[in-house]
Amino acid sequence: DIQLTQSPSFVSASIGDRVTITCRASQGFNSFFAWYRQKPGKAPEFLISGAPSFQSGVPSRFSASASGTEITFTISSLQPEDFATYFCQHGYSYPRVTFGPGTKVDMK
Amino acid sequence: EVQLVQSGGEVVRPGGSLRLSCEGSGFTFTNFEMNWVRQAPGKGLEWISYIDSSGSTIFIADSLRGRFTVSRDNAKTSLYLQVNHLRVEDSAIYYCARIVSGPPYYYMDVWGGGTTVIVSS
Numbered sequence: 001d002i003q004l005t006q007s008p009s010f011v012s013a014s015i016g017d018r019v020t021i022t023c024r025a026s027q028g029f030n031s032f033f034a035w036y037r038q039k040p041g042k043a044p045e046f047l048i049s050g051a052p053s054f055q056s057g058v059p060s061r062f063s064a065s066a067s068g069t070e071i072t073f074t075i076s077s078l079q080p081e082d083f084a085t086y087f088c089q090h091g092y093s094y095p096r097v098t099f100g101p102g103t104k105v106d107m108k
Numbered sequence: 109e110v111q112l113v114q115s116g117g118e119v120v121r122p123g124g125s126l127r128l129s130c131e132g133s134g135f136t137f138t139n140f141e142m143n144w145v146r147q148a149p150g151k152g153l154e155w156i157s158y159i160d161s162s163g164s165t166i167f168i169a170d171s172l173r174g175r176f177t178v179s180r181d182n183a184k185t186s187l188y189l190q191v192n193h194l195r196v197e198d199s200a201i202y203y204c205a206r207i208v209s210g211p212p213y214y215y216m217d218v219w220g221g222g223t224t225v226i227v228s229s
Contacts, residue, residue, distance in 0.1 A: 034215035043203055043219040044153065051213035087153055091214035095158035095167050095207075097143065102152050
């Protein structure tokens, strides 16, 4: 089974800050990855994947990249709605899915 | 509006059974593969199952196989999760999610609002 770790597990940040989260896997991602945001008490929502950007309709402040067994997610300028928990997803073992443990972004 | 509306969660005793439902609207349900994902209180996301667009190909997480089954009725634009022999550790919010896939990508772009299962004596 694929194992995922996320770092950091907790981020304290302010509006306008740049936030970067890393997800590491026991097996390479290629482009079979995604990131989700989960606000308290709400369902997860899709943010970005390894698919070509035109398919995703992603707000421009979100970006992601993959290199071997590591994927990086960046919020270029944190907005109020971005205080949430973020999960990475590994889908290389399609259709099985593995999620990372989550990174909570809290207000400084 | 594309949406997935869930129902079926409730409080059930250990050993009991439930059928969770997920109804899609605003899109062509028959064109999409679907996943079930759950989240125990205060925990992360756990993939449960996959079903292809026709319902002919199904995958269940190894730890849940034998107790959980998934099905769909495309005429009713609905997805189902049958959970049997429930255990306390099955207590969670259960989410259905629409899959977007095609090499080289695979992600879940639309999620249901979740339905809560509590297993307690």
